[in-house]
Amino acid sequence: MKTLAFDTSNTSLSVSVDQDGQQLASFFSDEKKTHSVTLLPAIEKTLQDANLSITDIDEIVVAQGPGSFTGVRIAVTTAKTLAYTLNKQLKGVSSLQLIAANITEFEGLIVPYFDARRSNVFAGAYELKSEELIEVLPDGHYVIDDLITQLESLKRPVMFVGTPIEELTTKSDNLDAQFSSEYIPNAHNLVKLAKSINPVTDIDAFIPKYLRYTKAEYDWLKTGETSGKDYVQRV
């Protein structure tokens, strides 16, 4: 099984080409470059380094969010289009779980997070059981205070994984918390995490896990109108 995996959920770009659990080639960039510009050339380069053509790939795995809306959309659009147009298997993995997977040993809750600004984070909580990451708190959009309260109630040691946010650090005083510096995503871990995930059955319907309404939708939902499904029409 040959797998192409990539993540552009946040600032960095990570691509991995694997065969049966072994990484054949990889690409990583943490430069502040536009993912829309760099992603396909990075995929092309990684495949070349692995001596493979895109048509040799059996499976595409992508970090499906949450994260930067645009960043996640770039990866998801690329993954779903490649999988669709080449008729390959597609899998989506949580972008939070992806950075949680950097922690391979910890007794307690592994809490990956991304800054969602204005005292909010995208976060989840996982625990390691026989080398598998099991969800404890679902990935979501949390007010930092609420996340801390929920973690406090679980009364477990916590390992935060994410780009440091001062507010989160300050408010974790009552937690038995550590802060890992291993928060850079590595697409090779997508391949590992994807093993326990079922392939997407409807590629057309595959979309990012934004975990957050747009402000316009949020305000509109408050008006009490019912949410329909026919907002887009083929004419």
Add this chain to the structure above:
Amino acid sequence: MKDTIILAFESSCDETSVAVIKNGKEILSNIIATQIKSHQRFGGVVPEVASRHHVEQVTACIQLALDEAKVSYDDLDAVAVTYGPGLVGSLLIGIMAAKSVAFAHNLPLIKVNHLSGHIYAANLVAELEYPFMALIVSGGHTEIVMVNNPGEFERLGDTRDDAVGEAFDKVGRVIGLPYPAGKQIDEMAQLGNDTFDFPRAMLKEDNLDFSFSGLKSAFINTMHHADQIGEELDKNDLATSFQECVVDILTEKTFRALENHKVKQLVVAGGVAANSGLKKRFEEEIIKRKLDLELIVPPLRLCGDNAAMIGAAAQIEYDQGNFAGLDLNADPSLDFE
């Protein structure tokens, strides 16, 4: 000569469209998924919502376009995509999808200026003769352009503020019409009279530029003033007065441009080209001025945003060997050189 078949993508605003075009002339398919109903909830296009819808639609649109055209990837010669101007988040979906298809099937990639697309929609319905002139009138653009040779554009006039279609939508909102308001204002304008005589901006100025924000303000002030004194204004008269004013401005500047540029064809493109008042006045003006001029207004489906026009414009780039790399990015404020 061998046929050229291009798979084209357009996603610059709130339509996801994929088309298959033969030789830049023949539409084999032109799938359009419109988000109008979604954005009507908000009274206008919300960029993040638009981007999300594009991701939902894009692969299904590709499949429909290929099916309807009865072609497979082996039949394709190139993949084309709008790279600007437009909403950056929206543009990126078409771009990433087009790049992925081009990469996966080892096909050349062609980047297309959305405005060039609007102009070359005319190539799908007429035989173009260079040089010709184009008036682009849409929700995002109001431009007079000379097309001297294939793909060679010279902008003669532009809006200084609002695009003309934007003015229709804003005025429509003030009189309580749903977004987009152009079609309804056009219908109401058939029923009223030009009683308000709104200001015709920049007509006396010696240039070919437009301004519509003053008209919009005059319209809103008229409404507010009537509200304050409890007067009920005739909405059809308001619509007629607005549309007459817009048509006067567009006609005056376009025909002034035609006085100084010898062309045999005038293309009117973009969503506002569907306006019946505009088309009628242009036809009358050509007769009145005894011009030997062919007026080309593509049908409604090709005036709004669609990928067929992108495929038509892409053929010119294909013929000239202009191809893009996999590092193609969106250029939201792309213009003519």
